[in-house]
Amino acid sequence: MTAAPTTPTTLGPDSDLSRVFELAQQLRVDSVRASTAAGSGHPTSSLSAADLMAVLMARHLRYDWATPDNPDGDHLVFSKGHASPLLYAMFKAAGAIGDDELMTTYRRFGHRLQGHPTPELPWVDVATGSLGQGIGYAVGIALAIRDLERRASRVWVLCGDSETAEGSVWEALDKAGHHRLANLTVLLDVNRLGQSGPTELEWDTDAYARRVEAFGCRAIEVDGHDLEAVDLALTEAADGRAPTVVVARTVKGRGVAEVADKAGWHGKALPEDLAARAVAELGGVRDLRVRGPRPPGHPGPAHPDGRRAGPVEPPRYEVGDEVATRVAFGAALAALGARPEVVALDAEVGNSTHAEEFAKAHPERYFQTYIAEQQMIADAVGMAVRGFRPYATTFAxxxxxAHDFVRMAAVSRITMALCGTHCGVEIGADGPSQMGVEDLAMMRAVLGSTVLYPSDATSAAALTTTMADLDGISYLRTTRGAYPVLYDGDETFPVGGSKTLRESADDRVTLVGAGVTLHECLAAAEELADEGVRARVVDLYSVKPVDVDTLARAARETGALVVVEDHHPEGGLGEAVLSALAVAGAHPAFAHLAVTELPGSGTTGELLDACGISRTQVAGAARALVAR
Known part of the structure; x- marks a missing residue:
């Protein structure tokens, strides 16, 4: 492919639209060049949005590419992450990367210009590529900027028309309308063609506009290739009146006659000969440099909400008192509000999860997303982007x-704390639709996650506090019912640790539990002791990372382990223990009690017994192992 000129020409924010057109053509040319050089990518999806992005970066995006951490800069989220050739062409036009990097490293192993953008690049806030998520993240960023930081920055999103089939797009626009996020603008690239054919609405921009307005946002319909119309639309969008969606009718493959508005080119790099013709048709290789508007320079507070952190005083509980771990979580979360970077998010169940305790103490940092769990996680991600410590809570x-949002948050290297309450069959009469029996597997599988499962109020409060200083995604699993406090307030609970509550030199079996099943293990140990069988009891409150040393020692010293959990057997406590024993080279006699059948409604005791995880079954499994 033709090399770029060696002497760049600078394009300033006051350049006329004829120069902006040249920038758009450059973005198209570089999108074709990069994807053809890589042999893969999405050039036609990039070509349709090039005019939108040229106008935005030249005349509206207030951003200093040399200082991407400037807190007053605008944010650009590419929800249409597969159009990465366009985004990287923009980086080149801004002088952030060179032509050589664009042409030789895009989609290559070990390099940062990946197939879909990630925050490995300093100009990227969040990883995108799982469609339908970018607007949600942008809503979270916009909320943080406006309501927590009180800055004048704007958030811009490029969204594709295909992804509007995702319900999460409308969750996000609903919340944008509800919060009146006038600092948010979505550029909807309506290019008519999806991956396998026409999109649901094709070029019916009126239908898109009606839907947008139904969710409380302003819609502006434009020809996405009319630079003057796009410029006027973006000016109007930034007037501070309402969250805005610019509904832009575009042509997929615009500027290259052989592929324009033709199906079958999605996700395909142009062959060398066609790419050469495309570059010539687009006017050849250019090397314009863009110096767009500067950030507004609005001085923000030194701390996220202008206050210095106060002392965190977690709640304390008396041994023997009966307290639900979800209650302790809520009290500890409210105490953590002394740290101004801590924010809490709820999905309209705060009175059950006890997250509402934070709302009572710190209402200005409590965000209600209603029954929109995907958007709750998206808001948390957006707030984490701005340096806050979000705690997002709902039933497990x-x-x-919202698992895909959690998964993508890990790709973005986001730090946030999640709490799932009402776990397992223990919740009782509500029945299986409300029972979290898959959550440990889900959260253990998240890259770099920490998974914690307290068994009493003291450990729940301590672990809730600990999560405020953990990197990555941490998850706290809490129980609905009230159970006796086992530990005094001075006990510590390091991540990766466990607690051994009963132990002797004569132990013949180890009972391992967490949450409600730890209490069942303790009761089973008492029953076994009456029969002359000594049982060790381990509280495995840290599920990931797990305490390999304690488990290996128990396997070696007692020769038999019973693991019992209020969760499906796949991916939960039992598999965590087995993995740890495999690492340690320990092979004890082993029994795993878990929820293997579909539960129904009933009392806690009835359901634990029916699912085979009650104290009676724990004791029976232990007897069987000892007898072997």
Whole structure:
């Protein structure tokens, strides 16, 4: 492919639209060049949005490419992450990367210009590529900027028309409208063609506009290739009146006659000969440099909400008192509000999860997303981008709906704390739709996650506090019912540790539990002791990372382990223990009690017994192992 000129020409924010057109053509040319050099990518999706992005970066995006951490700069989220050739062409036009990097490293192993953008690049806030998520993240960023930092920055999103089939797009726009996020603008690239054919609405921009307005946002319909119309639309969008979606009718493959508005080119690099013709048709290789508007320079507070951190005083509980771990979580979360970077998010269940305790103490940092778990996680991600410490809480069963957002948050290297309450069959009469019995597997599988499962109020409060200083995604699993406090307030609970509550030199079996099943293990140990069988009891409150040393020592000294959990057997406590024993080279006699059948409604005791995880079954499994 033709090399770029060696002497760049600078394009300033006051350049006329004829120069902006040249920038758009350069973005198209470089999108074709990069994807053809890589042999893969999405050039046609990039070509449709090039005019939108040229106008934005030249005349509206207030951003200093040399200082991407400037807190007053605008944010650009590429929800349409597969159009990465366009984004990287923009980076080149801004002088952030060179032509050589664009042409030789895009989509190559070990390099940062990946197939879909990630925050490995300093100009990227969040990883995108799982479609339908970018607007949600932008809503979270916009909320943080406006309501927590009180800055004048704006958030811009490039969204594709295909991804509007995702319900999460409309969750996000609903919340943008509800919060009146006038600092948010979405550029919707309506290019008519999806991956396998026409999109649902094709070029019916009126339908898109009506839907946008139904969710409380302003819609502006434009020809996405009319630079003057796009410029006027973006000016109007930034007037501070309402969250805005610029509904831009575009042509997929714009500027290259052989592929323009033709199906079958999605996700395909142009062959060398066609790429050469495309570059010539687009006017050849250019090397314009863009110096767009500067950040507004609005002085923000020294701390996220202008206050210095106060002392965190977690709640304390008396041994023997009956307290639910979800209650302790709420009290500890409220105490953590002394740290101004801590924010809390709820999905309209705060009175059950006890996250509302934070709302009572710190209402200005409490965000209600209603029954929109995907958007709750997206808001948390956006706030984490701005340096806050989000705690997002709902029933464990409902977090599964937001799993893709959690997964992508790990790709973005986001730090946030999640709490899932009402776990397992223990919740009783509500029945299986409300029972979180998959959440440990889900959260253990997240890259770099920490998974914690306290068994009493003291450990729940301590671990809630600990999460405020953990990197990555941490998850706290809490129980609905009230159970006796086992530990005094001075006990510590390091991540990766465990607690051994009963132990002797004569132990013949080890019972391992967490949450409600730890209490069942303790009761089973008492029953076994009456029969002359000594049982060790381990509280495995840290599920990931797990305490390999304690488990290996128990296997070696007692020769038999019973693991019992209020969760499906796949991916939960039992598999965590087995993995740890495999690492340690320990091979004890082993029994695993878990929820293997579909539960129904009933009392806690009835359900624990029916699912085979009650004290009676724990004791029976231990007897069977000892007898062997």
């Amino acid at each position: 069963a409902f977090l599964t709906r």
